[in-house]
Amino acid sequence: MLTMKDIVRDPDPRLRTKAEEVTDIDGETVSQLKEMREYVINSQDAETAEKYGLRPGVGLAAPQIGLNKRMLAIYVENEDGEAEYDYMLINPKVKSHSVNQTYLPGGEGCLSVDEDIEGLVHRYQRIRVTATTTDGEKIEIKAKGYLAVILQHELDHLDGILFYDHIDKDFPNDPKIGAKPLE
Numbered sequence: 001m002l003t004m005k006d007i008v009r010d011p012d013p014r015l016r017t018k019a020e021e022v023t024d025i026d027g028e029t030v031s032q033l034k035e036m037r038e039y040v041i042n043s044q045d046a047e048t049a050e051k052y053g054l055r056p057g058v059g060l061a062a063p064q065i066g067l068n069k070r071m072l073a074i075y076v077e078n079e080d081g082e083a084e085y086d087y088m089l090i091n092p093k094v095k096s097h098s099v100n101q102t103y104l105p106g107g108e109g110c111l112s113v114d115e116d117i118e119g120l121v122h123r124y125q126r127i128r129v130t131a132t133t134t135d136g137e138k139i140e141i142k143a144k145g146y147l148a149v150i151l152q153h154e155l156d157h158l159d160g161i162l163f164y165d166h167i168d169k170d171f172p173n174d175p176k177i178g179a180k181p182l183e
């Protein structure tokens, strides 16, 4: 299973690299992506997270475990403990997005960034993403709200972008005009 020792930390240059498209969805790629999903699920289980010292995450992108592949995993449960968002995406691509922006009022964090960095990270309110699944199926996701934020955070990792790159250096806590907080 993946643990924190497998998570690449800023300023490792692998986090600043544009990841390569996956050209062959072979067994190794599928098992790597399943391991990434398993990390995210384990990290949200209090007992497992404590036992193995896992920082909680709702998503993980391949460059964060040192893999130069355009793939990511997202897992979020609802209050009943059932999967609300459960995705393993290969070669995801943003096809369109809203003009309007949103942000998490408390800012963002990242498993690959050990320090807490204050400031608002503005994201698009809605995005439309296409991707390939582990069984080679092409899917389209129309995301809004929290899923849209998580997706954009993970998609940024595939392009070597970290959340704090988006924070305004002069006015880090000022919402942009027209941006809506994600409650």
Ligand SMILES: O=C(O)C[C@@H](Cc1ccccc1)[C@H](O)SCc1ccccc1
Pocket: 056, 057, 058, 059, 060, 061, 104, 107, 108, 109, 110, 111, 112, 149, 150, 153, 154, 157
């Ligand atoms: O490092 C990662 O990519 C996982 C990120 C994902 C993320 C951060 C901010 C906003 C959206 C997604 C974090 O580890 S997630 C941290 C976290 C854990 C539990 C609940 C919410 C956020």
Ligand code: NI
Pocket: 109, 110, 111, 112, 153, 157
């Ligand atoms: Ni991150």
